[in-house]
Amino acid sequence: MNSSNLIGKPLLEVDTPSLLLDAEAMQANLNLMARYFQGRPAKLRPHFKSHKCSRLARLQMQAGAVGITCAKLGEAEALADAGIRDILIANQIVGPIKIARLVALARRAAPMVAVDSAENIRMLSEAAAAAGVTIRILVEVNIGMNRCGVEPGTPALELARLIHSLPGLKFEGLQGYEGHIVDLRDEAERTVKVRAAMKPLVETRRLIESIGLPVHIVSGGGTGTYTITGDLPGIDEVQAGSYACMDWWYSDIRAEFRQAQSILATVISRPTANEAVIDVGRKGVGAEFGPPRVKNLPGARVDKFGSEEHTTVTLPDGQTLPVGGRVEIIPSHGCTTSNLYREYIVHKNGVVTDVWPIDGSGKMQ
Ligand SMILES: Cc1ncc(COP(=O)(O)O)c(C=O)c1O
DSSP: OOGGGGTTSSSGGGGEEEEEEEEHHHHHHHHHHHHHHHHHEEEOOGGGGTTOOOEEEHHHHHHHHHHHSSHHHHHHHHHHHTTOOOOEEEEEOOOOHHHHHHHHHHHHEEEEEEEOOHHHHHHHHHHHHHOOOOOOEEEEEOOSSSSSSSOOOOOOOOHHHHHHHHSSEEEEEEEOOOOTTTSSSSSHHHHHHHHHHHHHHHHHEEEEEEHTOOEEEEEEOOTTTTTHTTTSSOOOEEEEOOOGGHHHHHHHTTTTTTOOOEEEEEEEEEEEETTTEEOOGGGGGGOOTTSSSSSSSOOOEEEEEEEEEEEEOOOTTTOOOTTTTTEEOOOOOOOHTTTOOSSEEEEEEEEEEEEEOOOOOOOOO
């Protein structure tokens, strides 16, 4: 069945595996996050990578987000296609092919990119100036994740100066992502470590401001740290994304958000009295933080997870789930799960209310 014909139909008529989105739970998550940022100096710029769905991104904007964060140029193009202008690509856009696309994007939106090298800055400037566009830039600072980013202090200041001196670029500020500690299980430990990691980022801001260069945006943070990073003086934007749809990895430490996304699957085999094999495996479940969990089936759990298209659910004694029965599972990692599907089946009270394209799905370039 064409999935748009599903609107108004019960979930029983949805084929499997499908990615479900509970509309009420998702909206409650957006509202809760929006309330947190209301009246605060820091604002929310949600990360698109978590759901990759521009319909959802538009709802986040309606709920007060100042713009959207994304990881890839292809995601930024999808957001621009959906009419969203203020887009942070929280990564380095490198090489002539991508820079040409970025320049084209700058003609129809207001993209901002992260940089951490002088070569990249010069190439961006040359291309932007030649095309007569302005590209907004954040200097990425390494605050302990040891991925990309220059060291805090003088190295970041030097790149800021260079950006400011070149045509076609606007120095907007700094990015520092505390990804190595964003999901620490212990809240007290997370709080202490995140505050310590963010300190050199804010100090770098003050250093750059001290030479008379305005810093408009200092951006960082995620779902695990929005109340920590988002509460620090000197931080302007928080890039949380997972909060909208959630996964069990984050549910365990951020219980204030509801589990809005799940994977609907069908039982295809009952090999033993306590086992049900369902029709989704690694190819349909983001599982970086562990196997999926079973929703709404007390005592059921996933012990065998490894096949591409099968998952074995262990059922409690006496559970009479038949072949053909339906099971919902919750992934450990929502961001990589959404990337595996082409649409969200949006539902309320067991009925499909809408079908949203996951238009950023597969946009790796
Ligand atoms: C650059 C960046 N910012 C923010 C986030 C936060 O996302 P989440 O809400 O999943 O913690 C991520 C996640 O990987 C990220 O890579």
